[in-house]
Amino acid sequence: MAEQGWSKWLPEPGDTPPAPPYPEGYLEGLALFNGRAFWDCHEALEEIWLELDGGPKLFYQSIIQGAAAYFHVERTGRWHAARKLFEAAREKVALFRPAYMGLDTTELHDRFEGLRDLAGRVERGEADADAFDESRYFELWPGDAGVPLARLAGRPEGSGHD
Numbered sequence: 294m295a296e297q298g299w300s301k302w303l304p305e306p307g308d309t310p311p312a313p314p315y316p317e318g319y320l321e322g323l324a325l326f327n328g329r330a331f332w333d334c335h336e337a338l339e340e341i342w343l344e345l346d347g348g349p350k351l352f353y354q355s356i357i358q359g360a361a362a363y364f365h366v367e368r369t370g371r372w373h374a375a376r377k378l379f380e381a382a383r384e385k386v387a388l389f390r391p392a393y394m395g396l397d398t399t400e401l402h403d404r405f406e407g408l409r410d411l412a413g414r415v416e417r418g419e420a421d422a423d424a425f426d427e428s429r430y431f432e433l434w435p436g437d438a439g440v441p442l443a444r445l446a447g448r449p450e451g452s453g454h455d
Contacts, residue, residue, distance in 0.1 A: 310389075310392075310393050310394065311348075311349060311393075311394050312437075313395065313435070313437050315394060315395065315435060316341060318337060318338070318340060318341045319338070319341060319353075319394065320435075321337055322334050322337040322338035322341070322356065323356075323433045323434055323435075325337055325360075326356065326359075326360055326432075326433050327432040327433060327434065329363070329367075329430065331360040331361070331363040331364040331367065332360075332364050332368075334356075334357075334360040335357050335360045335361050335364065338353050338356055338357045338360070339357055341353055342354055342357060349389075349393070349394065351385045351388055351389075352385070352386065352388075352389050352393055352394060352398075354385055355381075355382045355383075355384075355385035355386035355389075355401075355405075356382070356386075356433070358378045358379075358381045358382040358385070359378070359379065359382040359386075359401075359405055359408075361378050362374070362375045362376075362378035362379045362382065362408065362412070363375075363430075365378065366412065366422075366425050370422065372412050372413075372415045372416035372422075373416050375408075375412040375416075376409055376412035376413045376416055379405050379406075379408045379409035379412055380405075380409045382405045383402055383405035383406050383409055386398050386401050386402050386405060387402050390402060394435060395434075395435020395436055395437045396433055396434075396435055396436075397436075401433070404431060408429065411424055411425065411429065
């Protein structure tokens with residue numbers, strides 16, 4: 294994969310990834326993603342992303358692009374845009390494998406890859422838009438955040454999102 298001018302934002306070898314406690318805006322952005330408020334997730338994480346000049350900038354951008362792709366799947370039906378955004382998200386999150394900011398980035402990479410492929414099939418008329426069923430959605434939450442998703446998102450404890 295070409296770096297595409299990203300080299301100034303790549304993590305340096307030996308850099309320690311951010312550890313808990315994670316920024317509240319990051320956790321809120323993930324909670325919005327999980328609630329399928331993809332545009333709001335995009336906006337919340339973009340506020341953080343705009344302030345960064347290195348380190349996790351590309352990581353944040355990968356989640357922002359994944360959320361924007363889902364927005365196109367659900368709201369605009371622009372399959373070309375969805376495919377391109379899932380691909381851009383996949384490329385960027387690959388730089389942070391196997392894990393970063395509490396997320397399994399290898400799994401996230403693989404999910405974005407499958408979503409990219411499916412969006413491409415819909416774009417080419419090889420699959421129906423209905424192929425983006427419930428099985429194509431997933432939640433993002435850092436396993437080491439120390440804050441249950443239920444508490445942050447105002448969900449009742451034990452709601453299955455802890």
